[in-house]
Amino acid sequence: MARSELDVSPHALRLLGSLATAVAVVGAALLVPGGASEAGGRTGSFTAQHDAARAAAAPRASDAAVLADDGHSHDHGDPATKNAVSRSTEQVPDPTTPAQRASAHEHVAAERALPDPPLTSVSAGFVNPVVPDDVHALANGCYALAGEPVFFQPTALGTYLLHDRSSRLIGPAGRRETTPRPALEWRATQGEDGFTFTNNGLVEQQLVIGAQRRFPLRLTTGCTPYPEIELDVSGDPHAGVTAIQEVRGYVDAHTHGMAFEFLGGQVHCGRPWHKYGAPYALVDCPDHTYTGGVGGVLESAMSGRPRHDPVGWPTFRDWPAPDSLTHEGTYWKWIERSWRGGQRILVNLFVENNKLCQVYPLKRNRCDDMASVRLQARRIYELQDYIDAQYGGPGRGFFRIVTDPFQARQVVNAGKLAVVLGIETSVPFGCTMKIDVPQCSAAEIERQLDEVRALGVSQMELVNKFDNALSGVAGDSGAIGPLVNGANFLETGSFWDMRHCEPADGESHDQNQVTALPDLTAGTQDALFGAVAQLAIPRIALPAYPRPDHCNARGLTDLGVHTIEALARRHMLFDPDHMSVAARQRALDVIERLGYPGVVSSHSWSTPDAYPRIYRAGGFVAPYAGDSTGFVAKWRRHLGWADPRYYFGFGYGADINGLGAQGLPRGADAPDPVRYPFQGLGGVSVGQQRSGERVYDINLDGVAHYGLYPDWTEDLRQVAGPDGSALVDDLARGAEAYLQTWERAYGVRPDSCRNPSLRRPVAEVADRVGRGMTPVEVMRAVGQPYQRLGHTFTLCALGQRGETVTMRVEFDGRDRVSGVRRS
Known part of the structure; x- marks a missing residue:
């Protein structure tokens, strides 16, 4: 039931829901054999090295005991999942021949030897003019207003909170207040004799100080800036000397920046921006806050810690963290830091799972996948506008949504971040099935593809967690496999049709299944789905699957073929991740028949039989980022699959914000640690990042939030040893490789x-x-x-x-x- 339908306060509802789900967790642990009661003594969610590093960084006796043995019974760094070349399969020998691998390595080495494009730099931010020339020029500036210095904090384009030198807010009639609210937001209007300001309250009022209504403004000093996340990157961002040349920059092909709206909008704590800044965006969920961190049932289920400090800004004691999957990881200033450190393409995927949304008791949004896509699309354009407001006006921000590769190249060469929109849902276009009967038609797919294309969507997957009318799914293994399989049954009326298979390469199979739940908290690369499912999916008798290995007999349907052909006609990038092996093989057959190069595997949810075919098609691969050590191993393996007919560059898929654990630290005593400051791409200097009172160190904290990806890249350099420069060079060429694949998708x-x-x-x-x-x-x-x-x-x-x-x-x-x- 949606929260709006209940005549209780939102906070009370969250607390009631939290208690209910807590009871569900306890009940499930008692009912299921081999549950949490057997977990004691196993490795916690952080490695022992990481525990020691965190203890050294912030020694607290009470926390040390929790970190030493949290009873979580899984390791997020398990190489069989997080750091594997394929997150959907076991790892065994490479199917390519030594000669093929050697030829591919030679090709990549030759690519690195090519001349680099000439680069320049652009201004890192907005410089306020002495006399503002429009309503946007006031952004984050200190201007004399009626004789006193006032800091203009943008809340939207042309709208501001006005802070006096004591950080109080100027209200109607010049009164001073301390807490932001709409009546204290002032819309600026420029006239010949100065600016006027009208508030955003229920009743419009014009700002009057004394008898003055019009205010000539001039840059001054003496303001107290509003608190905000710091970047700790010096030097201007790199750019191309022309708009048409080869680009340099890192590419993240898979991130969920708008996940604060998915699963009903009540699972995710915090958001990537708030009009009143970090103190309002980076806060914990009410059920976490009012219970002192004990009520975060999903957080505890995924991180393994029974409680956490619910305070975000400004202390950030326990979150964000690599394994804190319910808390915001992509606050806009953290994205800005990644851009300043060298990232130039970010693919934001709108994500939803209607069934898990329906069974989770707390929600404020609709659970329909496409309704969620529309909402998240609206939000990301709002974020772009908000960043523009901070940078002095429309189009001036670093965060630029792009819809084709030619526009993206111009954005990157202008020194900005090209943001590509995508979709990763379980029921795209309403294309579920009920007892094998599709619930959508080709005409409906065409109509909705036109709709999402108009929203700016350029990349998409056909499946995520459930079989649907387009494709079979790879499934999930381990403890959450039966849970998601049960949800698949509730959604479709069918279980996964997993059958015994013996793939030729020994590894390209789907997720191996069990029919019992040996451990509700066992590690998984998509832990959030397991955590939600274990709270609310009823116990359902599962089919008795044969001995492993397992392959889903459901492949690509005729509607799925139609969808891939429709994506190609619209020059949209097709991502085959999460499909069953049978579906992906047929999908790549379709791709090869069409001669369509627009294929991107974005986060290691394809299998090794597919990667060489994707490269041969002219596509692009970005493995799941994970730990730096695991990513280096994945990079080395992918080098052997490179196709000499195409430009080579490499990317990563962060999968951050609720769907994937981030890279763990290597520890204080790790060999070749990252030493601050270090030089980032384009010659910028990267120091330790400060968020409020917290200072982050990649060696001790891992990828706690998105702003630490420049540090993670430097950690890759250190881990790779003599190959470090080659690895970072391949990553720096990643944006160009992605754009060239996208260009080929345009014919x-x-x-x-x-x-x-x-x-x-x-x-x-x-x-x-x-x-x-x-x-x-x-x-x-x-x-x-x-x-x-x-x-x-x-x-x-x-x-x-x-x-x-x-x-x-x-x-x-x-x-x-x-x-x-x-x-």
Whole structure:
């Protein structure tokens, strides 16, 4: 039942729900054999090394006992899940041959040896003018208002809280208050003789101080800035010298920044922004707060700690943390720090699971997957507007939502963060099934694809946790497997059809199943789903599965084929993660039949049989980030799958904000630790990040929040040893590789230097490329360039005797072709 339907306070409802779910957890532990009572003595959610590091960083006797042995009975660093090359399968020998791997390694080494694009830098933030020239120029500035210094804190575009030098808020008639509220938000209007301010209260009032209603403003000093998360990165962000050249920057292909609205909007604590800033955005859930951290049932189930300090801002004693999956990890200033440290593409996936939302007792949002997608889309545009407000006006913020690769390249070369929107839900487009009967049609899929494309969505998966009318699912293994399988039954009327299989490579199978719950708190890479399910999914008699290995007999349906074809027609990137092996194999058959390169595996939920096919299609792979040690191993394995016909770069999928545990620290005594400050991409200097009173150290805290991904990247460099520079170089080329895959999804052919069969005679190339053409027109005419350095595209052609000729396409300052010549 939605909260709005109950005639009780929101806080009371959360507390009642928390008590109910706590009882459910206890009851489940008593009813299920081998439950939590058998968990004592096992490794906790943090490694022993991490426990020691945390204890050294903040020695508290009471906490030390909890960290030493939390009775959680799982290890988030388990290499069989978090750090595996495939999160959906066991790991055994590589299916590729030594010769293939050696050739791939040689190709990647040659790619690294190519010249880097010339880079410049851009201003890191907004500089207030001495005399503001529009209503947005006041943002975070100190201006003299009626003779006193006032700090203008943006709450929205052109709207401000006005803080006096004592940090009090200026209200109607100049009265001073201490707590923000809508009646204290002032909309600015500029006139010839100064600014006027009208509040956002229920009854509009104009700001009057004394008899003054119009205020000439001039930059001054003496203000007390509003408290905010710090960046601790010095130096301006890097940018391209032109808008059309090759880019440099890291790419996160899988993150859930809007997850505060999913599962009914009451599971996630905190949010990535609040109009009143960090003190209001980074707060715990009411059921956590009012019980002193004991009422966080889901948090305890996933982290293994029976309680946590519910205080977020400003102390952040226990959260955010790598295994704190109910707390906000992508606050906008943390995203800003990752951008300042070198990230240039962020893929934000709208996420939902309708059945788990329905069974969880607390909610304020609808559980329908597509309703949640629409809501999350609205929220991310609101976030973009909010960041624009902090940066001085529309379009000025670093956070830019993009809808095609050509726009994304311009954004990255402008030194900003290109944000790609995607979807990861269990029932996309309402395409569930009921006892094998699809509940959607091809026409409905087409209509809703047009709708989400209009929202800006460019990347999507077909399944997440449940079989649906499009595809079978890989399933979940271990303790949560039966729970999610039970939810699958409630949603579809069928269990996963897991059958014995013996894959040729020994590892490309779906999740192996059990029919009992040996341990309700056993580790899982998607622990939140297990935690919610164990609270509310009823015990259902499961089928007796045969001996492992298991493969879901449900593959890709005809509606699924139609959906992939529809994605290709719209130039949308298809992510085959979470599909059953059978479904993914058929999906890649479809991709190969279509000749469609727009494939991205974003977070290690594909299998090793698929990765070489994705690379061969011209696609892009970004493994789950996880621990730095595990990621280095994944990178080394993926090098052996690289295809020499395509530019190579590497990415990661953070899967942060409720769906995936983040990288654990290596510990205070780890060899080759990260030493602060270190140099980030583009020459910036990265120091230890400060959030309120908390100072983070990647060596001791791991990836506690999104702002520590620059530190994680530096940790990769240290872990990889002699290969560290090569690894970071591949990551820095990741944004370019992602964009080139996306360009090919728009019908642009691969480059003719890496693909000799695509070379055309010199005269034909010269005839196809005319003066005044745009870079996109050039690519449509002759394919992707081999190199894009500054104002020049380089490609290969055929001479009169069949020899390879290098040609250069020159662009002028307007990014229009000025000439074509042989090198």
